[in-house]
Amino acid sequence: MAFSIYDFSSFTRSIDQGLNQVMSPGWAVFTELAIIGLVFILFYAVAGLYLVYAERKVCAFMQNRLGPNRVGIYGLMQTLADAIKLFMKELIPIKKSDKFLFHLAPYIVTIAAFMSLAAIPFAKGLHAIDFNIGVFYVMAVSSIGVIGVLLAGWSSNSKYSLIGAMRSGAQIISYELSVGFSLLTIVIFSGTMQFSGIVESQANGWWIFKGHIPAVISFIVFLISSTAEINRGPFDLAEAESELTAGFHTEYSGIRFAFFYLAEYINMFIVSAIGATVFLGGWMPLHIGGWEGFNHAMDFVPPIIWFFGKTCLLIFLIMQFKWTFPRLRIDQLLTLEWKYLLPINLVNIVIVAFLVLMGWYFK
Numbered sequence: 001m002a003f004s005i006y007d008f009s010s011f012t013r014s015i016d017q018g019l020n021q022v023m024s025p026g027w028a029v030f031t032e033l034a035i036i037g038l039v040f041i042l043f044y045a046v047a048g049l050y051l052v053y054a055e056r057k058v059c060a061f062m063q064n065r066l067g068p069n070r071v072g073i074y075g076l077m078q079t080l081a082d083a084i085k086l087f088m089k090e091l092i093p094i095k096k097s098d099k100f101l102f103h104l105a106p107y108i109v110t111i112a113a114f115m116s117l118a119a120i121p122f123a124k125g126l127h128a129i130d131f132n133i134g135v136f137y138v139m140a141v142s143s144i145g146v147i148g149v150l151l152a153g154w155s156s157n158s159k160y161s162l163i164g165a166m167r168s169g170a171q172i173i174s175y176e177l178s179v180g181f182s183l184l185t186i187v188i189f190s191g192t193m194q195f196s197g198i199v200e201s202q203a204n205g206w207w208i209f210k211g212h213i214p215a216v217i218s219f220i221v222f223l224i225s226s227t228a229e230i231n232r233g234p235f236d237l238a239e240a241e242s243e244l245t246a247g248f249h250t251e252y253s254g255i256r257f258a259f260f261y262l263a264e265y266i267n268m269f270i271v272s273a274i275g276a277t278v279f280l281g282g283w284m285p286l287h288i289g290g291w292e293g294f295n296h297a298m299d300f301v302p303p304i305i306w307f308f309g310k311t312c313l314l315i316f317l318i319m320q321f322k323w324t325f326p327r328l329r330i331d332q333l334l335t336l337e338w339k340y341l342l343p344i345n346l347v348n349i350v351i352v353a354f355l356v357l358m359g360w361y362f363k
Contacts (some may be wrong), residue, residue, distance in 0.1 A: 005302040007111060009125030036128055038191075040117055044110075045090045047269055048262035049079040051315065055265070058319045084092075086261075087256040094156060096252070096286040101155035106150030106252070106259035110170025121195050123283045125305035134195040139180050142284045145182040145267070152260070154247035166332060167237050169229060174337045178225035179271075181345035185218040185352050186211070186278045189278055199282035204289065214352045219279045221348075222343055223317065226271035228333065230264060233322030237330050253344045268318055269311065278311035283307040 004010060014034075019028040053068060053076065053225045060067030094102065118128040119138050131137050146169055147198025153165020187193055189211050190201040201207075207215050208307035249260040276282060283303035328336070 007303075009122045009299070010175050012125060019081065023194055036118075040091070040114060040128070044114065044117070044262070044266055048265045048291075049083060051265040051269060052079045052082070054315070055319050055322075059323050062320070062323045070304075083258065086258040087255055091254045091256065092146070092251075094158075094222070094251045097157045098155040101151045102251075103256070105148045105155065106256045106263075108151065110150065110259050112141055112145035113263050113270065113272075113344045116270045117194060117266070117319070118227060119269070121277060121282055122307055123302070124277065126304065127196065130194065130196050131284055132192070132194045133312060135183050135193040135198075136279075138270075139176070139183070142267075143172075143176060144271070145263070156248075156251040158251050161248050161250045164250070168248055170330075171235065171237065171333060173229070174334060175225045175228040175341075178227055178337060178341045178345050181342070181349060182188045182218040182222035182225065183278055185214060185349060188349070188352050188356055189215070193281070196278055198278055199284055202281040202284050205278065208251050208279045211352070212355070212356065214348050215279065217348050218343065218352075219275070222275055222279070222347055223314070224330055225337070226275065227318050227321055228337070230267040230271060231270065232264070232318060234325040234327045235333055236322070236327060237333060238324075268315060272311045272314035272318065273307075273316050281306070282310075290338035348357065 007328070016028070016032065019031055023031065042050040056075075056078075057067045059065075071078040071302055073080050093099075116138050119134050121127045121130070121132065128325045149172070151166050153163075153168070157163070186198065186207050189196045189207055191224035192198060198207075202210070204210075207216075208219050211218075252260060283306050285295075285298040285303070285306055287298060287299055
């Protein structure tokens with residue numbers, strides 16, 4: 001079986017050919033889907049636990065503390081211990097709640113995260129689905145998550161949960177516009193919505209460098225808007241502890257609470273991965289025009305290392321936002337979107353369209 005850390009295409013193709021040799025085409029496709037599903041479930045669990053640990057360490061670093069340091073080496077097993085505790089906790093029934101919707105809501109949030117993960121190109125040839133409308137697809141399926149949040153708040157029969165869900169719904173729907181428009185900037189530059197095509201268009205330079213000032217503005221707006229869309233601080237009004245206990249998931253316990261908790265961190269990974277793919281070249285190495293020796297040295301670094309390195313950098317920035325800035329009020333949050341970010345984005349798109357029409361950018 002062919003395998004290369006620089007191109008996974010031959011590896012995935014050999015798996016497909018091997019399965020088709022030992023079973024019928026229908027069963028081969030079913031087996032491939034099962035393998036991909038299992039891989040994503042494992043990745044979802046491991047990445048979620050790691051990101052919880054990473055946030056605790058980042059928070060501790062910024063507050064001059066040690067963070068988790070007792071359970072396992074450097075506290076690495078602390079989040080695993082927390083996960084086991086959540087699995088073993090009792091699922092508390094809520095009186096007068098809509099039980100069907102109450103139980104359904106965590107699964108909707110989780111499924112939306114899975115569907116978004118599927119479209120991300122992790123490395124060259126390592127891509128579950130590669131739609132020609134990949135950017136549009138991610139924007140569409142990520143919007144499904146807000147339905148789970150609204151259902152959780154409404155079905156809990158709690159005023160705190162309902163207020164948190166209403167805040168979250170208004171926040172997510174508002175900031176989706178800025179996220180979409182900031183991604184549209186790079187779609188105009190690259191001329192495609194396909195993630196693999198966007199990555200390939202950055203072979204001679206990442207769009208944050210090639211796209212001049214408009215690309216930098218879009219990147220900054222994307223970081224702010226995506227942080228708000230996933231309910232991260234300082235935009236975490238939907239679960240403001242001092243006002244709403246835990247917001248829309250106040251009444252959830254045990255494994256159902258864990259679904260919401262993990263989904264928040266996986267969504268943080270997803271927006272960071274999309275930002276790294278669209279603005280920072282994804283798995284594409286850093287190339288500088290005319291520096292052939294430097295470019296050749298960069299090509300030795302495996303693409304999957306480039307992808308996860310860029311993604312982790314953006315995750316660190318989003319974590320820094322939470323532990324640096326104070327929480328905004330709901331009126332400040334909506335004012336930031338509708339009076340500032342959205343107009344900036346609209347003007348930026350017009351400028352980008354003009355630059356592309358005139359050809360005044362690095363191709």
